[in-house]
Amino acid sequence: MDDKLILGGHEFQSRFILGSGKFSLDIVKAVVENGGAQMVTLALRRANIGGEENILDYIPKDVTLLPNTSGARNAEEALRIARLAREIGCGDFVKVEVIRDSKYLLPDNYETVKATELLAREGFIVLPYMYPDLYTARALVDAGAAAVMPLGAPIGSNKGLCTKEFIRILLDEIDLPIIVDAGIGCPSQACEAMEMGVDAIMCNTAVATANNVALMAKAFKLAIEAGRAAYLAGLGRVLDKGAEASSPLTGFLED
Amino acid sequence: MALHKIDHMTYLDGMEAIDSDIMDKVLEHLREYDYRQYTAQDVQRALVKEQLSIDDYAAVLSPAAMPYLEQMAQRALQETRKHFGNSVHLFTPLYIANYCENLCAYCGFNYKNRIRRGKLSADELEKELQAIAETGLQDILILTGESRRQSGPAYIGEAVKMAAKYFYSVSLEIYPLNIDEYKFLHECGADYVCVYQETYNPDKYDEVHVDGPKRVYPYRFHAQERALMAGMRGVAFGALLGLDDYRKDAFATGLHAYFIQQKYPHAEISFSVPRLRPYINNAGLSPRDVQEKQLLHVMLAYRLFMPFAGITISTRERPRFRDHVIGMVATKISAGVRVGVGGHLVEEKGDEQFEISDPRSVKEIHQMIINRGLQPVYNDYVRV
Numbered sequence: 001m002d003d004k005l006i007l008g009g010h011e012f013q014s015r016f017i018l019g020s021g022k023f024s025l026d027i028v029k030a031v032v033e034n035g036g037a038q039m040v041t042l043a044l045r046r047a048n049i050g051g052e053e054n055i056l057d058y059i060p061k062d063v064t065l066l067p068n069t070s071g072a073r074n075a076e077e078a079l080r081i082a083r084l085a086r087e088i089g090c091g092d093f094v095k096v097e098v099i100r101d102s103k104y105l106l107p108d109n110y111e112t113v114k115a116t117e118l119l120a121r122e123g124f125i126v127l128p129y130m131y132p133d134l135y136t137a138r139a140l141v142d143a144g145a146a147a148v149m150p151l152g153a154p155i156g157s158n159k160g161l162c163t164k165e166f167i168r169i170l171l172d173e174i175d176l177p178i179i180v181d182a183g184i185g186c187p188s189q190a191c192e193a194m195e196m197g198v199d200a201i202m203c204n205t206a207v208a209t210a211n212n213v214a215l216m217a218k219a220f221k222l223a224i225e226a227g228r229a230a231y232l233a234g235l236g237r238v239l240d241k242g243a244e245a246s247s248p249l250t251g252f253l254e255d
Numbered sequence: 256m257a258l259h260k261i262d263h264m265t266y267l268d269g270m271e272a273i274d275s276d277i278m279d280k281v282l283e284h285l286r287e288y289d290y291r292q293y294t295a296q297d298v299q300r301a302l303v304k305e306q307l308s309i310d311d312y313a314a315v316l317s318p319a320a321m322p323y324l325e326q327m328a329q330r331a332l333q334e335t336r337k338h339f340g341n342s343v344h345l346f347t348p349l350y351i352a353n354y355c356e357n358l359c360a361y362c363g364f365n366y367k368n369r370i371r372r373g374k375l376s377a378d379e380l381e382k383e384l385q386a387i388a389e390t391g392l393q394d395i396l397i398l399t400g401e402s403r404r405q406s407g408p409a410y411i412g413e414a415v416k417m418a419a420k421y422f423y424s425v426s427l428e429i430y431p432l433n434i435d436e437y438k439f440l441h442e443c444g445a446d447y448v449c450v451y452q453e454t455y456n457p458d459k460y461d462e463v464h465v466d467g468p469k470r471v472y473p474y475r476f477h478a479q480e481r482a483l484m485a486g487m488r489g490v491a492f493g494a495l496l497g498l499d500d501y502r503k504d505a506f507a508t509g510l511h512a513y514f515i516q517q518k519y520p521h522a523e524i525s526f527s528v529p530r531l532r533p534y535i536n537n538a539g540l541s542p543r544d545v546q547e548k549q550l551l552h553v554m555l556a557y558r559l560f561m562p563f564a565g566i567t568i569s570t571r572e573r574p575r576f577r578d579h580v581i582g583m584v585a586t587k588i589s590a591g592v593r594v595g596v597g598g599h600l601v602e603e604k605g606d607e608q609f610e611i612s613d614p615r616s617v618k619e620i621h622q623m624i625i626n627r628g629l630q631p632v633y634n635d636y637v638r639v
Contacts, residue, residue, distance in 0.1 A: 005370045022340020024630040045637040050634050052391035052621070073521050080639035100521040101565050156337045233497055255520075 003232065006201055007177060008093070008125030008146040014038040015194070016224050017179065020202025020215070021046065022156075025058040027213055032060055035217035039064045041095055041202065044085045045071040056090075060232070066127065068095040073112035082119055094119055095149065095181075105155045106207030109136040114141055120144025129181050132166040137174045147176050149202065152193065153183025156205045160189040162168065164196070170196045184240040187216075194227025195235060263461040264471045270474045272434040277514045278476045284309065285455055285507045286567035290590045293317035301559075302326055312509055313561040316502050320552065327555040334562035341630040344396035344565075344587040345389055345620065348428070349597045351375045351414050353605040354405035355441030357467030359453075360496060360532060363607065364400045366467070373604030374399075374406055380414055386600035388421040390591055390617040391524040393634035395422045396449070397633045401469055409435045412443040420445025423634040426491075429480035430469070433515045437485030448482035449491035449527065450475065455507030459499040479515055489637070490515065491567070496553060505553040509560050513550065516561070525565030525587065526557045543565065547576055549596035570594075570611035574623075577613055582629045590620035 015151065018037040020028055032040060040063050048054045049145040059065065067085035072078035075098065083093040099112040112128045119126045125146045130136055132150035140148050150167050153159035154230060156224065160183060170178050177199035184190050190201045201224050210216035266272055293314040301311035302323065305623050314320065314325065352374030352490045355364040363370065375383060387395060388480060395418055399406040411429060426447035428483055434512040437448065454460050457472055464470045479490035492512045494504035512524050530545040546552075554566055570592040592614070596605030614625070624631045 020341065022336075024625075024628065026339045042633075046424075046632060046637055048393060048633045051393060053631055070633075072639075077639050081637055084637065084639065102521060102523050103516060103561075105563075158337070205337060205340065208340045 003228070005177065006042075007127070010093075010125070011201075012038045012064070012187070014223055015043065015200040015228055017200055017202040018207070019202060020059070021070075022056060022204050022208035023213070025053055025132050025172055027056055028058045030214045031059055031207060031217040032063055034214040035207070035219070036221045037063065037217075038167050039066050039093075040133075041066040041204075043068055043070045044081050044090070047088070064093060065090045066093045066095050067091075067098045067114070068129075070097045070099070072096075072098050073100050073111075074098060074108075075111045075118055077117035079113070079118045079122075082124055083122075086124070091123070091162070092123060093125045093127065096126060109129055109133055112136070113139045116140055116145050117143035119134050127179065128167075132163045132170055134166075134173060134205070135204050136172040137170050138143045140174055141174060145176060147199070148174060152180045152189070153185075155182045157183055158185025158206050158209075159183050161193055164192075166219050167193070167198065168196060188217045190220055191223040191227035191230075194229045197231050200234035259471055260466070263472050264457065265268065265471070266474055267468060267471055268470060269433075271467075272473075273434070273477055273481060274476055274491050275480055275518075277285045277511065277518065278473055279482065280514055281455065281476075281507050281510045282457070284510050285503060286502060288313055288506050290317035290502050291508075295317045295319050295322070296620065298323050299579050302330060307560050309513070312556065313506060315559055316506050316553070316556045318502075318508075320556075321548075324548070324552060324555065325553075325561060328583060330583075334442070334558055335582065335584055335586065338588050339564050341582070342345035342586070342626070342632045342635075343395065343581045343624050343629045344632045344635060345392060345590050345617065345624075346396055346424075346426075347390075347392055347589055347591050347617070348396040348398050348585060348594070349383060349387065349418075349615070350398045350594060350605070351380060351383075352399040352402070352406035352410075353596050354402035355400035355467075356402045356404065357469040358465040359467075359469060360463040360465060361453075363496065371604070372400075372405075374407070374410070374595055375414075375601065375604065377413065377417070379597060379601045380417055382600045383597050384418055384421045384496055386500065387591070391621075391633060393422055394424040394426070394572065394615060394636075395587075396426045396428055397445075398428045399430070401467070403430070403468075408432060408439060414439055415440055415445045416444040419638070424636040432481070434481045434485045435483045437487060440496070441486045444638065446480065446488040446638065447523070448487050448489075449493070449525075450478040450482075450490075451493040451495060451527065451529065452476060453495045454499040455494060455511070456499045461508045476511070479511075480519075483515070483519045483522050486516065489525065491527055491565075493527035493529055495529050495531060497543065500543055501530075501545050501549060501553065504590065505556060509557055512561060512564065513534065523565070524561065524563075524569060526554075526561075527567045527569065528557075529569060529571060532556070547572075550576075551580065551584075554580060558584045570613040573612045574615065578623055578627065581624065582627060583621040588620060588624075590615060591617040
């Protein structure tokens with residue numbers, strides 16, 4: 001079946017986007033391969049271009065880079081970081097991260113919309129990380145986003161789909177790919193999100209903090225694929241109270 | 256001749272006062288903090304909470320927490336991994352001057368000490384910066400003694416501008432400044448300010464800061480807030496553990512950072528943990544001494560209370576201690592350190608403030624981090 005993820009006109013077979021910020025760099029390649037990821041995020045502020053431990057030296061060349069704007073506290077800073085990323089050859093994709101809270105690292109939706117508008121105007125393929133709010137998501141569509149990336153739970157928390165009901169609303173109402181970014185703690189949660197109809201999963205901490213990182217990447221790959229297949233197959237209905245008699249209320253009717 | 260002591264709670268002319276209630280809040284909590292009242296149950300309760308309250312923090316810093324260091328370490332490891340993953344940041348300090356106008360009883364730089372004094376010329380500074388940059392480092396901490404006359408903001412500003420040519424991140428550990436001066440240094444390229452209160456106990460502060468502008472407790476206390484008001488990205492906190500009751504000083508340090516973060520939620524926060532070493536062969540004589548066990552206790556309490564904050568481990572500590580705390584609780588480590596003025600390429604122009612216990616080079620520290628299954632990170636900031 002031809003089931004591709006399309007972001008800004010680019011096609012991807014894999015629906016697993018790998019975050020790279022918490023890994024030892026020498027295992028990034030193995031994680032990418034085991035996870036089958038075709039897109040890897042990188043924080044420009046960490047890149048150390050031309051210096052020691054430059055992450056760009058560790059990401060396989062056939063992978064699409066998704067530089068993020070972490071460190072930006074407002075739209076203008078996000079724009080400048082994205083321009084720098086483009087200048088050093090990271091391509092046109094950018095994940096907008098505008099964060100003004102060092103404790104919870106929650107995205108600032110207002111500044112994120114502004115950043116998305118500025119970046120889209122400059123031809124970037126913009127994937128904004130956001131708190132799942134319907135109005136913001138609509139504004140991001142209008143601003144030219146290529147997808148929206150609602151958080152499942154605070155970054156690094158591994159708490160799973162705490163915002164499930166709100167992501168469901170975005171799935172119903174927003175006509176762009178929805179990528180759950182942040183909070184996914186284990187493969188079953190990724191699978192659950194995919195079953196709901198989410199288009200892709202971005203994950204970092206849950207893989208990076210596993211005992212066997214490469215194997216966990218593979219587990220995520222399989223879970224995401226299973227969830228996607230289940231979504232496409234159409235889930236059977238679930239009954240609240242066990243079995244259902246065929247016609248408990250209308251069986252008295254005569255044909 | 257007896258010194259005429261200025262009042263340690265009164266600002267001197269030229270010191271900018273800001274409208275802030277953070278010092279009052281910290282001091283009020285500090286006055287009420289009686290760590291002997293906490294029990295093992297208080298500690299156990301705190302350790303299963305996702306977010307520690309101020310009272311939980313008080314409990315995990317108490318003597319009742321000492322039997323729980325392993326549990327605290329396990330929890331700290333989880334939190335550190337959650338927030339920082341495998342990353343361990345590398346940096347080095349560069350002393351550009353050691354003139355000082357203060358008389359602090361505990362410090363090697365105090366103006367009565369007959370040590371070699373000096374400051375780097377522009378040419379010398381450039382050579383030092385180049386030599387450090389060649390080691391691969393991207394994060395530098397510029398330090399001076401506390402002398403506005405010999406190393407004023409304009410001199411420091413020139414140093415920052417030059418450092419910003421070679422390093423992604425330039426931090427400052429200098430005397431406290433007014434907001435416009437921090438603004439000026441921020442514009443020159445500095446983005447992080449470290450100020451250590453030494454002790455949060457105003458009486459002890461009065462006793463050990465005998466003379467000089469550093470005597471003024473509130474001006475120093477509010478330095479981080481002024482730096483943030485000036486646009487700095489982050490601020491570091493620390494008490495010189497062992498100068499007074501280390502539990503109380505650690506408690507106040509954590510609260511100081513906590514209230515600053517509440518008021519300035521965008522600010523990056525970090526802790527440093529300098530300590531006065533107990534006398535050799537004196538172990539156990541004073542319950543206030545800060546041995547490695549107590550030092551680790553404080554670091555773990557910081558991590559549990561503010562899991563997202565950076566914690567820096569300095570070369571004052573021996574290699575074995577440093578190697579074991581990175582990744583578990585510390586997130587930033589210095590390497591290739593010289594604590595005299597200059598000394599990387601230029602011959603040292605001034606004596607050291609203290610002796611270091613870990614002389615390893617950047618390469619050696621890098622390899623150690625890799626060997627521990629962690630990731631050396633050279634920069635974490637992009638100046639835009």
